[in-house]
Amino acid sequence: MRCVILGGAGFLGHHIGRAMAEDGAEVWSVDRALPAPGSAPWLAGELQADALDLGSWWDAVGGADVIVHLASSSVPATATEDPIQDVQANLVGTLRLVQELRKRDARPRLLYASSGGAVYGRPQFVPLAETHPAMPMGAYGATKLAIEHHLRIEEALHGLPSRILRLSNPYGEWQQPYGVQGVIAVFAHRALRGQPVDVWGDGSVVRDFVYAADVGSAFVRAARHEGETRTFNIGGGSGHSVNDIIQTLEQLLGKPVERRIFPARPFDPPVNVLDIQRAKDELLWAPTTAFDDGMAMAVQWLRTIS
């Protein structure tokens, strides 16, 4: 089985690629960037290309049985700032990819990384099941949701098989601490350097964190899934507060972590946790990495770059 990971050079691509390779797949990364040298010895190859431009990689790789679609040019903040660019790059880009597959009469399984944190919007109940209304509160989630719909329609009309994985907040080795996403990596990196971490409100806000290697195993299961269901929440199975993260960091580092307190942000829902029962039942998947263990591995990796 040949598995091509679009956006494979990043943090999630690393973990999903390794899991796919361990499952026996021939794994390629197609990304504008190349993976860090020596970081992914399991790759059959890597191509530096526009991942959503099928023509730039399909023949070079020899086609695909499974496409893992992680390619995204935006994060929530940039999508809010420029929704048109977000639509052009991500929605139109994905529609082009799908159209090129159709032209080639190719029907690989497409696994799409959607966002459990963005597509539902403000929780009407927690944990959030896949049946919770999808009312995204930002352009990032609106685009993810539109892509989900178009993939479902493409399968119904033209037979391109797909699975949607709505991820919570992945964390783990290779997550870069310099961006605006990834609170665990950002906090751990700052704490390792003796810098304070920024907390909005009293730190009681609860979010869903999933260790990235567990996300990798979820994609392996989704690649082999045979049922009728198309959309799965992939989360850590329980929530952790900002204070939990800081306390775990303090234990791992053996020293206190300084906090800079800012006013609570009214648009932050107090709790956002995914219900992963459907993935348990139908993908026979569950996260296996305890939060403390995952954090320890993330911190250990960050020590190598801090």
Added chain:
Amino acid sequence: MRCVILGGAGFLGHHIGRAMAEDGAEVWSVDRALPAPGSAPWLAGELQADALDLGSWWDAVGGADVIVHLASSSVPATATEDPIQDVQANLVGTLRLVQELRKRDARPRLLYASSGGAVYGRPQFVPLAETHPAMPMGAYGATKLAIEHHLRIEEALHGLPSRILRLSNPYGEWQQPYGVQGVIAVFAHRALRGQPVDVWGDGSVVRDFVYAADVGSAFVRAARHEGETRTFNIGGGSGHSVNDIIQTLEQLLGKPVERRIFPARPFDPPVNVLDIQRAKDELLWAPTTAFDDGMAMAVQWLRTIS
């Protein structure tokens, strides 16, 4: 109150414009086309322009208190054929309009004509309430739904007030019988000329038809609505089968209508009717035109062009 109708030269624009003018608004049409000469004496003016390009009309019209957004460059069939073009013209076009309003710090009320026939997808229950899952089965509905989400987000983030009207199948005077939409106009036009009408299956398929002047009064109510609800089904209040349409036509014409029977299409849901209770409760709106009366007016108008 100045009301600008984007896509105002068409069939629906005619009825909504008349209703808004009767309610006291100064009504403008902005459309690539001009209304038929003399057809809309209530208009304060009409502009031939790209309606979603705000810069091409905003200053000329003097701004707007209410924008009725009917501008659409696609129908379900063309959107399915070219989803990228549908996204570019309609979703990106609407995002550009909204962005231009934000740049001008202008916050007119935006009334968006969405599609009750397209955004829900295959009915899980009928009549379809606004809370029915939105699972569009084509690109046309996916784009309408994405626009709905972006308008909701724009209001939450930047205060542009909007209302979404999910219309069923409007019919009435000025609906052209030459297109692929508007079964009542198409059937009536053919029957008036003594031509057979095309029926897929046994004619028992039930759809929701709403007389266009009733759609006009719904937009008048939505322009004045003060509640928190943003999305309203606007339908005829009950369903009518294809056979109902033909029988009503036969009564109006006083002669039999010939049918050409084709095999039933498996993707046609047997019943698709909107629940309009929310519009009754919150917009204090209900359709007031009986199906027979609306059909009689549509047929009477078609006689003038047949």
